[in-house]
Amino acid sequence: MILIRKNVCETSTNLAQVSIKTIGDYLVFDDHIEAKLHGIEYRKVSDDIRFPLAFRLSGEDTVSVKFGNQTLNSFDPVIIAGPCAAESEEQIWQTGEFLSKLGVTIFRAGCFKPRTDAYSFQGLGLTGLQITKSMCKDKKMLFVSEVTNMSNFDAVCEYADVIQVGSKCMYDVGVLRSLGQLSKPVLLKRHFGATLREFVQAADFILSNGNTNIALCERGIRTFEKDTRFSLDSCGIEWIRKHCRLPIIGDPSHALGETYGIKQLSRGLVAQGIWGLLIETHPRPEDALSDSKQQLNFEQFRNLYTNITKLKTSLKSTW
Numbered sequence: 001m002i003l004i005r006k007n008v009c010e011t012s013t014n015l016a017q018v019s020i021k022t023i024g025d026y027l028v029f030d031d032h033i034e035a036k037l038h039g040i041e042y043r044k045v046s047d048d049i050r051f052p053l054a055f056r057l058s059g060e061d062t063v064s065v066k067f068g069n070q071t072l073n074s075f076d077p078v079i080i081a082g083p084c085a086a087e088s089e090e091q092i093w094q095t096g097e098f099l100s101k102l103g104v105t106i107f108r109a110g111c112f113k114p115r116t117d118a119y120s121f122q123g124l125g126l127t128g129l130q131i132t133k134s135m136c137k138d139k140k141m142l143f144v145s146e147v148t149n150m151s152n153f154d155a156v157c158e159y160a161d162v163i164q165v166g167s168k169c170m171y172d173v174g175v176l177r178s179l180g181q182l183s184k185p186v187l188l189k190r191h192f193g194a195t196l197r198e199f200v201q202a203a204d205f206i207l208s209n210g211n212t213n214i215a216l217c218e219r220g221i222r223t224f225e226k227d228t229r230f231s232l233d234s235c236g237i238e239w240i241r242k243h244c245r246l247p248i249i250g251d252p253s254h255a256l257g258e259t260y261g262i263k264q265l266s267r268g269l270v271a272q273g274i275w276g277l278l279i280e281t282h283p284r285p286e287d288a289l290s291d292s293k294q295q296l297n298f299e300q301f302r303n304l305y306t307n308i309t310k311l312k313t314s315l316k317s318t319w
C-alpha cells in the first residue's frame with residue numbers, strides 16, 4: 001500500500017479520487033499508482049504491515065523526536081526522573097532541587113494515577129500539575145506527566161511539556177487519536193499485556209493524526225514470573241529497533257518493582273543503545289503513596305546517575 005499525506009494530495013489534481021481509504025491525516029492507495037508519483041512524498045509499505053507509519057522501511061532513519069530542545073539519540077540516552085506521583089509541594093520541590101542540581105533536565109511526576117485498587121491514592125490531579133509545573137519552570141526542567149483518559153486530557157496537556165500515556169491507557173484509541181492532533185511530544189508506554197505489534201500499532205494511531213514526536217517506552221510485561229513485578233523485554237527493544245522507526249526508552253523501575261537492581265538494569269539498557277531511561281526517585285520512598293518499593297532514595301539515585309554518566313562516556317568510542 002502507498003500512504004500519502006492529505007495535504008500533499010491536495011497539490012496534485014485527481015490523486016485523492018483514486019485513494020482506497022483514509023487513515024487519519026493520510027490517504028491510502030494501491031501500489032500501481034507509484035509510477036505516477038513523481039516528486040510526491042509517499043510511504044510504500046507491504047499490505048500486511050498493520051503499523052505502516054511506525055514501520056521502519058529498509059535503510060530508514062529513526063524519527064527525530066524532540067523533548068524540549070533535546071533530540072533523543074541512542075548514543076547519549078536522556079535520563080527522565082522524578083517520583084511516581086506528585087504528593088505534596090514539599091516533596092516536589094525537594095525532588096526537583098535535588099535532580100536539577102545533579103544535572104537532570106526532565107522531571108516526571110504523575111498527577112492522575114491509574115491505580116488497580118480504587119481506594120488507594122489517585123494523585124493530586126490539577127493541584128499536582130500546578131505545583132509541579134511551577135517547580136519545573138523555576139528549575140528550567142521539562143515536565144512529563146501522565147494522561148489516563150479523556151477526562152484529564154486537557155488539563156495534562158495544558159501543564160505538561162511531554163505527555164505520558166501510561167501502560168493501562170495504551171489501548172485507549174480516543175486518547176491516542178487526540179494526542180495525534182497535538183504538537184507536544186508523547187511518551188507512549190507499552191501495556192503490560194500488549195504484544196510488540198499492538199504496541200507499535202498504538203503508536204500508529206498517534207502518527208496517523210500527524211504527531212511524529214513520539215518516544216516508546218518498554219516498562220516490562222506480565223509473564224509467568226512472580227518474583228519480579230514485570231519482565232523487562234530486552235528482545236522486544238531490539239525488535240522495535242529493527243521494525244519500528246520510533247525511539248524507545250527503558251523503564252527499569254516499573255519492570256523490576258524493587259530498588260535493588262535498577263542500576264544494573266539501567267547500565268544494561270544504556271549499553272544496549274536505548275534512547276533514554278525513566279527512573280523513579282523519591283525523598284522518602286518508604287513513605288511514598290504509590291510504587292513505594294521501587295523508588296530510589298536520593299543517595300541511590302545519585303549513585304545511579306554518576307555511574308550512568310561515566311558509562312555513557314566510556315561507551316562513546318564503541319558505538
Ligand code: PEP
Pocket residue numbers: 084110114165166167168189219254
Ligand atoms: C508510572 O509511570 O508511574 C506508571 C504508572 O507506569 P506504568 O503506566 O508503566 O504502570
Ligand code: MN
Pocket residue numbers: 084085254280290291
Ligand atoms: Mn510509578
